[in-house]
Amino acid sequence: MNQARPNSLLPMGFALIAVALLAVIYYAPIWWVSLTAPNYPAEAFPDGVRIHFHFNGVFNGCKKVEKAEISEKEALDCVHEMDTINHYVGMYPIAAGGVVERALSPFLVSMLGVMVLGFACNRPRLRQGVLTLGFGFIIGWMGLTFYAKDGLKYQSEGYVEALITSMDQAAGEKDQEIEIGGGIVERLRAELAKSGQKQASSEESQSKGNLIQSLRITFDKDQERKGGKAEAWNGSNSQVMLWHYDKSLGRYFNNRAEIDPMVAGMGLAFQIVFFGIIGAMLLLIYGAGKTGSLLYWLLIIVPAALPVFFIIEYAAWLWWYGHSMNAMGAFTVKPFMPTVFGQGKVAQFATHSYPYWGFGMILVLSLVTAALGILRRKELRRGEVE
Numbered sequence: 001m002n003q004a005r006p007n008s009l010l011p012m013g014f015a016l017i018a019v020a021l022l023a024v025i026y027y028a029p030i031w032w033v034s035l036t037a038p039n040y041p042a043e044a045f046p047d048g049v050r051i052h053f054h055f056n057g058v059f060n061g062c063k064k065v066e067k068a069e070i071s072e073k074e075a076l077d078c079v080h081e082m083d084t085i086n087h088y089v090g091m092y093p094i095a096a097g098g099v100v101e102r103a104l105s106p107f108l109v110s111m112l113g114v115m116v117l118g119f120a121c122n123r124p125r126l127r128q129g130v131l132t133l134g135f136g137f138i139i140g141w142m143g144l145t146f147y148a149k150d151g152l153k154y155q156s157e158g159y160v161e162a163l164i165t166s167m168d169q170a171a172g173e174k175d176q177e178i179e180i181g182g183g184i185v186e187r188l189r190a191e192l193a194k195s196g197q198k199q200a201s202s203e204e205s206q207s208k209g210n211l212i213q214s215l216r217i218t219f220d221k222d223q224e225r226k227g228g229k230a231e232a233w234n235g236s237n238s239q240v241m242l243w244h245y246d247k248s249l250g251r252y253f254n255n256r257a258e259i260d261p262m263v264a265g266m267g268l269a270f271q272i273v274f275f276g277i278i279g280a281m282l283l284l285i286y287g288a289g290k291t292g293s294l295l296y297w298l299l300i301i302v303p304a305a306l307p308v309f310f311i312i313e314y315a316a317w318l319w320w321y322g323h324s325m326n327a328m329g330a331f332t333v334k335p336f337m338p339t340v341f342g343q344g345k346v347a348q349f350a351t352h353s354y355p356y357w358g359f360g361m362i363l364v365l366s367l368v369t370a371a372l373g374i375l376r377r378k379e380l381r382r383g384e385v386e
Helices: 004-027 078-087 099-120 124-147 157-174 184-195 208-224 237-249 256-287 294-304 306-323 357-382
Strands: 031-036 049-054 057-060 342-346 349-355
Touching: 004 099, 004 357, 031 078, 049 078, 057 078, 057 157, 099 124, 099 157, 099 237, 099 256, 099 294, 099 357, 124 237, 124 256, 157 208, 157 237, 208 237, 237 256, 256 294, 294 306, 294 357, 306 357
Parallel strands: none
Antiparallel strands: 031 049, 031 349, 049 057, 342 349
């Protein structure tokens, strides 16, 4: 027993490093995609039309160009630009993909962290206790976020920001009553002016609370047009997620006969995944009671395999975009598989798709968790773990 005590510190050290890496990974850009074409000259678009994929959304990858011959007040919104390019061939907006995954991302990443910490515990009862406390907190957090009134406030700010950016694009094109001046700050200023309140600073206007309030304004305006079918705002993540998905699908191709079944299907998929996660947590708690079992090893195998899961998920959604094109597009293109890694070509556009530094962090996480698994295997052989 005395020999096992110092060894128990090393696995927990690896586990804490893994948890820290997960925290960094969640906020990091994981992958980047860029489109280049003759009508997007390198002088004005040095990186092409570039976007960054994060766990909680897709964000602008274009930088402000500062040259004597080019004057920009702010960087071009390349998420919007890429959506505009893609819709000509019938592709749905970027926000129409990964809907459930993005919404559940903070809970899934937290779940991985708890799994690693549980795996590092030597004693089964302690391990089950850590998993029970950690998973219990995550389940409560998930329930409040998706089903409680105003639960969206428990989501990450980046997730809400990605939602509002997408809605700003749609409103700017189709709803002049909502969109004043083309952006979130202008809209908030207009609403504050109506209510006679003092205008907030730019930083305050971009806070999560104000972003959610802007989403609510857009939601209420949208519901006014539905008349008797209007839905009251409750601010839950599940309500906002499906409403936002509906609006994203209809931004360019507003065909209700196609959209309604897709929204219903996404709602069902969310319910299955939501309760599937809870079921998986309960199963892992049960399996953690037996050191060396398959369920026990899943506590470390799943986090170690995160690079594989990400690439599969990323490739699957790219396939969906290339094989779910709407017939209302201006041009007809045969279904195709967008480039997952490397360079490709679609019409006059060259596509570039590569991992970014966040994916490097995922690979480091995989190495750390693999080292933890190997260390634990050696400890099991020496009989140092209960």
